[in-house]
Amino acid sequence: MTSQKTLLPVDYYRLPFCQPEGGPKMDHENLGEFLAGDRIESSPYRINMKVDMYCEQLCISNLGRGEQKGVSPNKMVRAIRKNYHNNWIVDNIPAASKVEDDTTVTTRYWQGFPVGFIAKDTKRAYVHNHVNIEVQYHSVETEPDKGRIVRFTVEPFSIKHDFEASADDDDAEEGTVKGFKVADITNPIESCNPGMSAKQHTRYEMVYARGREPQPASGRVLFTYDVIWNENPDLHWASRWDIYLSMDNAIPAKVHWLSILNSLVIVVVLSAMIGAILVRNLRRDFGRYNRLASDEEKAEDLEEFGWKLVHADVFRPPSFSPLLLAVCCGTGAQLFCMSILTVLFSAMGFLSPSNRGALIMAQLLLYVLMGSVAGYVTSRLYKTFKGKSWQKATAAVAFGFPGICFGLFIIMNIVALSQGSSDAVPVTTMIVLLVLWFGISTPLVFFGAYFGYKQEAIEFPVNTSSIPRQIPDQPWFMSVPFSLMVGGILPFGACFVELYFILASVWTDQYYYVFAFLLLVFGILIITCAEITVLFNYFQLTGENYHWWWRSFTTAGSTGIYVFLYSFVYFKQLEANAFATYVLYFGYMGLASLGLFLMTGCVGVMSCLLFNKTIFGSIKID
Secondary structure, three states, X not given: OEOOOOOOOOOHHHOOOOOOXXXXXXXXXXXXXXXXXXXXXXXXXXXXXXXXXXXXEEEEEEOOOOOOOOOOOOHHHHHHHOOOEEOOEEOOEEOEEEEEOOOOEEEEOOOOEEOEEEOOOOOOEEEOOEEEEEEEEEEOOOOOOOEEEEEXXXXXXXXXXXXXXXXXXXXXXXOOEEOOOOEEEOOOOHHHOOOOOOOOOOOHHHHOOOOOOOOEOOOEEEXXXXXXXXXXXXXXXXXXXXXXXXXXXXXXXXXXXXXXXXXXXHHHHHHHXXXXXXXXXXXXXXXXXXXXXXXXXXXXXXXXXOHHHHOOOOOOOOOOOHHHHHHHHHHHHHHHHHHHHHHHHHHOOOOOOOOOOHHHXXXXXXXXXXXXXXXXXXXXXXXXXXXOOHHHHHHXXXXXXXXXXXXXXXXXXXXXXXXXXXXXXXXXXXXXXXXXXXXXXXXXXXXXXXXXXXOOOOOOOOOOOOOOOOOOOOOHHHOHHHHHHHXXXXXXXXXXXXXXXXXXXXXXXXXXXXXXXXXXXXXXXXXHHHHHHHHHHHHHHHOOOOOOHHHHXXXXXXXXXXXXXXXXXXXXXXXXXXXXXXXHHHHHHHHHHHHHHHHHHHHHHHHHHHHHHHHHOOOOOO
């Protein structure tokens, strides 16, 4: 069961629902399902292929004491007030939710169906104790007597059954379930009346007929269900997931296209600025720096100005912690390779939501396997910075960001355990994560670092002087706060629409399957980060400020800061008010924003490094 108010999924049988004979059995789940908080268990509902069932009785359950002022409500009432939804599965298809009123019928293909509802007039909680299970099937062409399930819909109702249970039905304790399957209903609706000559399925008109009342979420409750089979000759088994992935076209494709067009406008404007400013200015600079001075100019001894003056300092190692910058760039390169491969495989259709947990497993395994990239990038940069503590640098990239992730994951796990959430990961899964970290990722980091240190340091087109040049006073628009503010807002503006849909997928259980759009937006994000960083880098060098290493990293990385700030805006939509929810949401959003900060920061450094090598290799140095 999931809720937008708590963001903490809980086990279905934590509430006093009917249980199967012998107790619920857990389905075998992969690592991704455990990490996502999915727990698939067996149910007591008996469904036979192509066999309709009419008001089948499931069991009698005692939901607990009624709602009273000054008295703590029972578990069911608390779950209904927290807006928990059931998530059922038949043949690996999630349940769509059908909701009726006097004029409309609405079917929703995400978030399951609600446990109950709060009455608008009395503000009391009522439980959905009856469901219409509607299953559509497609007959197999070669074997007409067989069918494949292609659609699964649940329509919940709240029906107050007055009943007399079997004679051996002792009063059940609160929160316990009595497994009687037959009871005499004294006020049956038409579908539950055995005296009716023709069987009927439960309909909206029956449930809301005059004199009928919904079932309060308290006391002894009879749970019933209908099963309705319908053949759908037009829907094939291979296409059964399409309506779920598109969410019944709830979000038209043109929204994503408009997002991409918005992003492309930003890229075109940035590219035009670079074309107008950089290309024109650089051509003028190259012409001025490379032409031979005339005798008159030598006599006048005209003073040079511009970025050529810092040629002896531009490739000087960063003044603040070269080791930390190398580690951050290595981790960013690892995250970049993981992200681009995951999005690429998803866009190619290898990671479908129908394969539960596949996306998380792919991200985790690709991150582990890209450890060699992190080690190689860190070692090459650190050797270029003339660093000597190579063991410390390699250990820092192997244990730094993964250690932060695992430490935060432990805290989140403790919070989930304290709330009784199925988000809590078992000890065995923790051990698997540690094996992936220490058994695969760490050796690959050292393996990549070994080859990185074997390589020569990155060669620069100009030599670095032994004495640093004094940096003149800089204008306000070249300060760090300004570059952080402007450097992050343009890349964020290029991707925030897709970010909204991704957050909706993560936090409100909606499906996100437009990975082709995401691949385009991801490419636009990287290009925008590179262009805005190169532009600021040129202005900085023109101002004779050669401390560009960290500036380029933070300018591009500030996109992650904007994403974290946007998470505060998005949080208002979730209606969450529990402390555990705040910890869970902002903890994971902070971690994701940190990963984006490192990834885009690495893109900024590499872009500026390439740009600086190119322009300083194109001029003559006396």
